[in-house]
Amino acid sequence: MASELEKIFTTSDIYALPEGTRAELIDGQIYYMAPPSRKHQAFVGELYAIIHDYIRKNHGTCKIYPSPFAVFLNKDDKTYVEPDISVICNPDKLDDKGCNGSPDWILEIVSPGSRRMDCYIKLFKYRSAGVREYWVVDPDKNRITAWDFVTDHTEEYTFQDSVAVNIYEGFFIDFSKLEL
Numbered sequence: 001m002a003s004e005l006e007k008i009f010t011t012s013d014i015y016a017l018p019e020g021t022r023a024e025l026i027d028g029q030i031y032y033m034a035p036p037s038r039k040h041q042a043f044v045g046e047l048y049a050i051i052h053d054y055i056r057k058n059h060g061t062c063k064i065y066p067s068p069f070a071v072f073l074n075k076d077d078k079t080y081v082e083p084d085i086s087v088i089c090n091p092d093k094l095d096d097k098g099c100n101g102s103p104d105w106i107l108e109i110v111s112p113g114s115r116r117m118d119c120y121i122k123l124f125k126y127r128s129a130g131v132r133e134y135w136v137v138d139p140d141k142n143r144i145t146a147w148d149f150v151t152d153h154t155e156e157y158t159f160q161d162s163v164a165v166n167i168y169e170g171f172f173i174d175f176s177k178l179e180l
Contacts, residue, residue, distance in 0.1 A: 010077040022068070024117075025080040026125060033082075034113050039139055042180045043109045044084050047137070047173070051087065054171055062089040062104065062167075070098030071106075073129040081122065084109045087167070102130040105167050110138040123147070133166050144175065 008028035017023055022033040036044075048066050055062055067082045087105040088094060106126055108118040118136050126134045127149050134147045144157040148166045157163050157175070165171040 008078065011072070011080045012077065014080050022082075024082055025078065026121060028078040031117060031121075034111065036109075037111060039180070040084075040109050040111055043137055043139060043178070046178045046180060047107060047109075048085055050173055051085065051165075054168065055087075058168075060168075061091070062087050063091070063094065064088075065099075071103060072098065072100050073102060073125060075101075079125065081125070083107065083122075089167070102126070102132075104131070105133040105135075105165070106131050107135045107137060110136055110140070112140070119145075135163075 009025055009030050010028070011025060013030065014023060014025050022035065024031050024033065044066055048064060051064050054060070055064060065086045065088070067084050069082060069086055071081050071083060071086055073079045073081060083103070083106040085107040086099060086103040088099050089104045090101075093099050093101045093103075108114070108122065110118050115138075123134065123136075127147070130149075132148070132150050134149065136145045138144070142159045144159070144161070144163055145154065146157065146163055146166075147154050150166070159175040159178070161176070162172045162174040165173065
């Protein structure tokens with residue numbers, strides 16, 4: 001019999017967790033998450049509003065969802081993530097449970113306890129799942145790292161910079177103007 005550490009978990013195990021328990025599932029392993037801080041939520045709210053307004057004003061068809069929003073990256077029941085912000089441009093990927101497949105653009109706001117997960121584990125998973133663009137916003141380091149997986153290009157910015165959104169030509173987010 002396999003020990004608890006060797007057990008491979010599924011999305012059924014995630015849905016069976018007690019109400020209010022925050023966790024993600026990557027390759028059959030459960031990763032518990034601490035509640036987000038006020039600062040973390042302020043970043044999510046500001047970025048969500050900017051992106052949502054841009055999509056609406058430009059009559060875009062992509063949909064934006066803040067966490068908690070289920071993303072089933074793979075075609076199996078072993079990976080379930082809740083990115084801080086997901087932008088999905090293919091409506092066929094969406095159903096009542098969430099997104100089935102890779103969002104086009106994912107933003108994660110780093111918390112002290114999520115740095116390894118956001119900068120390494122999720123980076124690999126998002127790249128291999130077909131996410132087009134991935135941003136890691138790090139309030140403690142005053143840094144944004146933006147990966148464009150389509151061109152295999154990475155760029156680092158500070159909170160004084162304006163960052164180009166690669167999935168939308170001509171769209172920039174000016175981090176110096178965020179109202180946090």
